Amino acid sequence: MLHFYYGVMGSSKTAQLLMQRYNYQQLGLKVALIKPAIDTRAGANKVYSRAGLEAKAEIVLEPHHSVREQLSWLAVQNAFTDYQYVLVDEAQFLSEDQVQEMADMAMHLEIFCYGLKTDFMGNFFPGSAALLRLAEDIWEVPGGLCWCGRKATMNTRIDADGRVIKQGAQVLIDDHLKDIRYIGLCYAHWRQGKSRAD
Numbered sequence: 001m002l003h004f005y006y007g008v009m010g011s012s013k014t015a016q017l018l019m020q021r022y023n024y025q026q027l028g029l030k031v032a033l034i035k036p037a038i039d040t041r042a043g044a045n046k047v048y049s050r051a052g053l054e055a056k057a058e059i060v061l062e063p064h065h066s067v068r069e070q071l072s073w074l075a076v077q078n079a080f081t082d083y084q085y086v087l088v089d090e091a092q093f094l095s096e097d098q099v100q101e102m103a104d105m106a107m108h109l110e111i112f113c114y115g116l117k118t119d120f121m122g123n124f125f126p127g128s129a130a131l132l133r134l135a136e137d138i139w140e141v142p143g144g145l146c147w148c149g150r151k152a153t154m155n156t157r158i159d160a161d162g163r164v165i166k167q168g169a170q171v172l173i174d175d176h177l178k179d180i181r182y183i184g185l186c187y188a189h190w191r192q193g194k195s196r197a198d
């Protein structure tokens with residue numbers, strides 16, 4: 001089955017993914033960790049959660065990669081006949097084709113995709129839109145809070161001074177441009193462009 005666990009910036013998506021992986025490993029189950037190549041914040045193959053957990057992704061997926069081929073290659077490398085579980089971090093960066101491929105593969109495999117639903121302008125990422133269309137099991141990862149204490153639902157791009165940025169490229173990883181960060185806000189404060197109390 002293809003699962004999509006979406007959550008806003010600052011929810012505990014990656015921590016939850018890494019705990020899930022740990023639990024499978026403790027049981028001796030074969031689990032593959034995938035991340036799209038576009039996210040290089042914590043090193044090319046590092047999956048990192050702000051809570052301090054981290055792991056190395058077995059597959060760093062380029063946009064043109066076939067998920068099926070990459071997994072077969074990994075299975076051969078590790079002398080496994082097959083993987084039982086696949087976990088994908090930052091799944092909003094998957095291509096539509098990759099999500100379609102995963103939906104087809106998930107008839108015989110449990111695939112869990114964790115990622116953002118929308119970008120800083122409130123638009124879908126292509127990967128998230130495809131997951132919302134095709135995943136058979138969709139859940140929200142809770143925990144993201146706005147500075148006002150309400151539930152955060154909107155991803156917000158801010159500059160070094162905390163000013164909300166409303167325009168620009170959909171993908172700007174915070175490490176490439178040091179003065180850009182992302183936070184989660186409630187809908188009202190995202191709409192007002194108010195990133196803090198003052």
Ligand SMILES: [Zn+2]
Nearest residue numbers: 146148186189
């Ligand atoms: Zn708020």
